[in-house]
Amino acid sequence: MKTALVTGASRGIGRAIALEFKEKGYSVIGTATSETGAAELNDIGIKGYVLDLNSHESIDSFWQKLEDNNQNISLLVNNAGITRDNIVLRMSDEEWSDIMNVHLYGTFQLCKRSLKMMLKSKWGRIINISSASASIGNRGQSNYAAAKAGVEAFTKSLAKEVGKRDITINAVAPGFITTDMTENNDGVNEDYLIKEIPLGRFGEPAEVANLVTFLCSEEASYITGQTIHINGGLYM
């Protein structure tokens, strides 16, 4: 049975992806930032681990635990994410670096470590969760949009490096999805946002999960280096 690792599986899109993998018969490892979150994942049949992508020590100790438990990762979804919104003139160095660490450095670290396992197995699938913000920009999200654009460029480069080994790597860029992250839109009216979406609603985490698991399937074996948008038409 192949093992899928989903970061940020305790809530929102990551939780839906982890559950969808489980439904499809994979062994699933999910991460949360707290012991409580990891324990809750165990309760729903997902092997829960603690991981804080803003800490190199946490990444090291998480990976050590995976190796101690003889886990072999075949599928990786770099989903964990945060926002630290502010306009550039007021943005602190910490708001900038937290975003770069969690999204970009975290993605680099987990791809590099998982790839060593995938290269041995001569098969692998990696999905990096980006955002429509990378393509259209967003006021107050220069840090987040820059990190996500970096994730997309990283994805293309890595796809070129490992394609010959039957390892595909793609990015999925959601628009507005109903999760805790979009709960607080910093005073932006939800009705206003919905008017900008041709399908007239926010997306659901399960809709993103369907796309991610499709890209990890054999049916998607000739798709690599792409950014697939899922946004109800917000960005075309």
Ligand code: NAP
């Ligand atoms: P969410 O509901 O806020 O969940 C975030 C997840 O990331 C949680 O599992 C959280 O763990 C984990 N996490 C937070 N900080 C972390 C850290 N420092 N290290 C490791 N894990 C951490 O977010 P979401 O809306 O599902 O977003 C998932 C992904 O989709 C993110 O990459 C986000 O940028 C992207 N995205 C979301 C939307 C949207 O509209 N929701 C749109 C475009 C892109 P805890 O539960 O322990 O805090």
